[in-house]
Amino acid sequence: MLAEDSVLLRDGLTALLTRCGHEVVAAVGDAEALLAAATGHAPDVVVTDVRMPPGLTDEGLRAAVRLRELRPGLPVLVLSQYVQRSYAAELLDSGDGSGVGYLLKDRVGHVEEFVDALGKVADGGTVVDPEVVRQLLRRRRDPLEKLTAREKEVLALVAQGRSNGAIARELVVTEAAVGKHIGNILTKLDLPPAEDSHRRVLAVLAYLRA
Amino acid sequence: MPDRTLWQAVACPRFLRSVWPWRAVLYVLTGAVVGVLVLVGLTLAVVVAGAGAVVVVGLPLLPALGLAGLPVGRWERRRLALVGGPPVADPHEEPETPGLWAWVRTRYREGATWRELGYAVLLAGLLWPLDALVVVLALGVPAGLAAVPVLMATAGGGAQASVLKQWTVTSWPVAFAVAALGVLLLAAGLYAVGVYAAARAEPARLLLAPREPGGAELGVRVAELTSSRARLVDAFEAERRRIERDLHDGAQQRLVALTMTLGLARLDAPPGPLAGQLATAHTEAGLALGELRELIHGIHPKVLTDYGLPAAVADAADRAVVPVDIELGLPGRLPQPVESAAYFVVCEALTNVDRHSGASRAVITGGYLVDRLWLEIRDDGCGGAEAATGAGAGAGSGVGPDPDAAPRAAGADAGVGIGAGARADSAVRRGTGLTGLADRVAVLDGRLSLSSPPGGPTLLRVEIPCEWTEPSG
Numbered sequence: 001m002l003a004e005d006s007v008l009l010r011d012g013l014t015a016l017l018t019r020c021g022h023e024v025v026a027a028v029g030d031a032e033a034l035l036a037a038a039t040g041h042a043p044d045v046v047v048t049d050v051r052m053p054p055g056l057t058d059e060g061l062r063a064a065v066r067l068r069e070l071r072p073g074l075p076v077l078v079l080s081q082y083v084q085r086s087y088a089a090e091l092l093d094s095g096d097g098s099g100v101g102y103l104l105k106d107r108v109g110h111v112e113e114f115v116d117a118l119g120k121v122a123d124g125g126t127v128v129d130p131e132v133v134r135q136l137l138r139r140r141r142d143p144l145e146k147l148t149a150r151e152k153e154v155l156a157l158v159a160q161g162r163s164n165g166a167i168a169r170e171l172v173v174t175e176a177a178v179g180k181h182i183g184n185i186l187t188k189l190d191l192p193p194a195e196d197s198h199r200r201v202l203a204v205l206a207y208l209r210a
Numbered sequence: 211m212p213d214r215t216l217w218q219a220v221a222c223p224r225f226l227r228s229v230w231p232w233r234a235v236l237y238v239l240t241g242a243v244v245g246v247l248v249l250v251g252l253t254l255a256v257v258v259a260g261a262g263a264v265v266v267v268g269l270p271l272l273p274a275l276g277l278a279g280l281p282v283g284r285w286e287r288r289r290l291a292l293v294g295g296p297p298v299a300d301p302h303e304e305p306e307t308p309g310l311w312a313w314v315r316t317r318y319r320e321g322a323t324w325r326e327l328g329y330a331v332l333l334a335g336l337l338w339p340l341d342a343l344v345v346v347l348a349l350g351v352p353a354g355l356a357a358v359p360v361l362m363a364t365a366g367g368g369a370q371a372s373v374l375k376q377w378t379v380t381s382w383p384v385a386f387a388v389a390a391l392g393v394l395l396l397a398a399g400l401y402a403v404g405v406y407a408a409a410r411a412e413p414a415r416l417l418l419a420p421r422e423p424g425g426a427e428l429g430v431r432v433a434e435l436t437s438s439r440a441r442l443v444d445a446f447e448a449e450r451r452r453i454e455r456d457l458h459d460g461a462q463q464r465l466v467a468l469t470m471t472l473g474l475a476r477l478d479a480p481p482g483p484l485a486g487q488l489a490t491a492h493t494e495a496g497l498a499l500g501e502l503r504e505l506i507h508g509i510h511p512k513v514l515t516d517y518g519l520p521a522a523v524a525d526a527a528d529r530a531v532v533p534v535d536i537e538l539g540l541p542g543r544l545p546q547p548v549e550s551a552a553y554f555v556v557c558e559a560l561t562n563v564d565r566h567s568g569a570s571r572a573v574i575t576g577g578y579l580v581d582r583l584w585l586e587i588r589d590d591g592c593g594g595a596e597a598a599t600g601a602g603a604g605a606g607s608g609v610g611p612d613p614d615a616a617p618r619a620a621g622a623d624a625g626v627g628i629g630a631g632a633r634a635d636s637a638v639r640r641g642t643g644l645t646g647l648a649d650r651v652a653v654l655d656g657r658l659s660l661s662s663p664p665g666g667p668t669l670l671r672v673e674i675p676c677e678w679t680e681p682s683g
Contacts, residue, residue, distance in 0.1 A: 006459070006463040006467075008463060008464065008467045009463055009466060009467050009470070012467050012470045012471065013470070015474070016470060016473075016474060019474065019477075051458070051512075056455065056459075057512075057515060057516055058516050081458060081462060081503060081506070081512075082503070082507065082512050082513070083503075084512065084513050084525065085521075085524070085525065085528065086513055086516070086517045086521045086524075086525070087513075087516075104503075105462075105466045106466065106469065106496060106499050106500065106503075108466060108469070108470050108473070109466065109469025109470050109472065109473045109492065109495065109496055109499075110473060110496075111470070111473040111474060111476075111477055112477075135528045135529075136528075
């Protein structure tokens with residue numbers, strides 16, 4: 001289920017998703033059509049642009065939040081042109097924050113990354129664009145100074161919704177080491193220990209947003 | 211007192227029950243008395259000076275006659291308070307140097323001095339007899355009529371009384387009828403005195419109040435310029451927004467589509483030189499997209515439109531290199547021009563902090579007090595910042611109803627303690643960007659001030675008067 005006002009991108013995304021084995025049940029061009037189509041088709045996951053007609057402000061985001069009110073847990077991936085914490089925050093606050101993603105539009109160019117993120121969101125994970133995470137990390141300097149360089153790397157990956165296994169592969173360390181790092185991070189940031197991957201992400205993000 | 215001037219009071223139905231009729235009567239009565247005194251004083255002065263001139267002693271008195279209007283003007287300006295309206299300021303300038311001679315020279319050069327003299331002559335020759343006549347006709351005659359029964363009971367022994375020395379009344383019913391007519395006439399007379407006093411105050415105000423050079427025309431011109439400047443800023447804002455929209459809906463979407471296509475092509479491409487070139491093209495397109503995104507953000511940040519000032523300031527702080535603490539509490543959304551101006555001030559300040567100050571951190575505080583937004587950006591850097599001076603002066607300031615109000619400068623106040631010693635120093639940073647911002651703030655009737663002594667800290671403060679609206683949603 002796809003909502004994007006630019007015809008060019010809509011067709012491109014449809015082609016891309018179809019190619020990667022997803023089925024696009026509907027592709028619409030404005031927020032109202034998105035709400036109507038999403039209630040009609042019961043999609044597995046919704047991909048929407050933030051900025052949509054009629055107002056060309058944040059109708060897409062509003063529609064996404066509204067959809068999650070109507071169908072709690074409906075996976076939604078929001079594409080935005082902006083590295084904007086406020087947008088991401090609003091989205092993460094809708095429902096319990098599981099099955100949401102906030103990606104920069106540029107990510108669709110990195111086809112595998114994009115499809116990978118979409119899969120995560122569809123499975124109930126939480127994905128936040130690395131750029132946004134970077135901004136969050138830059139912002140909360142003081143407590144983060146307690147973290148070692150390696151712990152910061154791990155934290156950035158956790159905030160992007162990676163599992164321990166994926167982080168271990170990325171940093172070329174053992175999964176146990178990653179687990180230990182994460183334990184240290186949660187302790188240093190005064191967060192409750194969390195096993196479940198998206199709960200962990202949410203804890204970290206909630207902390208970063210504070 | 212709900213009415214501010216005598217004119218408004220006369221038009222109000224509660225006029226007779228208010229204090230205004232008596233203020234008007236007092237004004238006219240004292241006017242007659244003062245007029246007589248001025249007539250006597252002027253006559254004496256002319257006679258003494260004229261007679262003295264023959265024997266040389268009076269010669270200095272002749273020029274002093276030119277200043278005779280000064281005390282009259284001062285006294286009359288105070289008396290104008292009786293008829294309400296804005297207080298009349300002293301039209302005279304302070305002499306530049308102390309001493310009697312400088313004072314006399316200044317006074318002789320001022321138009322106000324001669325206008326006061328003219329008023330004094332007018333008062334002595336024409337106004338006071340008018341004042342006296344009005345009091346007698348409007349109040350004396352009705353009072354005389356109303357007093358007839360009393361006269362009849364006392365002087366007339368209950369048998370007869372003369373009405374205004376013109377004719378005689380001999381019976382009680384007629385006496386009381388005359389008295390009733392007198393009371394009615396008294397009410398009408400009070401109205402007449404009110405209108406007369408208000409009208410009588412006009413020439414006084416005209417001659418005794420300070421005049422702007424160019425007078426009303428200049429005020430109109432300033433108002434025109436102010437509004438045209440505001441229109442320009444609005445047009446500029448609208449244009450920015452249009453450019454942002456066009457870039458976003460055009461170039462940016464196309465670039466995204468391009469990176470997507472290139473990404474897909476990379477999936478299909480067989481390994482080899484072609485795949486390498488595709489990868490390069492893909493990376494380049496991605497970089498272009500990143501740059502374009504930053505550019506668009508600089509032109510008009512989306513977050514400001516959607517979430518308001520605090521979110522946008524937080525966003526700007528996120529982008530700054532130095533850590534920034536924010537304490538900004540606002541009751542709701544502010545008008546768009548105000549939000550924009552404040553946001554760009556913050557951006558410019560943070561840019562300067564990053565670029566020049568060598569600060570280790572910055573603090574942004576702000577809030578909404580009474581009827582204005584205030585923001586302060588403080589850094590612990592080396593100081594010595596300069597806001598280029600000569601930024602726009604307050605728009606339309608001092609053209610209000612209160613001539614006593616000192617004009618507010620809305621330009622950038624040059625920093626405190628920017629000494630000559632600091633200027634030669636390489637640490638001096640010139641805030642040319644701040645000049646434009648000071649103008650922008652000035653258009654909104656706000657003010658921007660900068661304090662940046664060498665050695666720091668630097669404090670930039672902006673205040674913009676505005677109304678806030680409820681946050682929507």
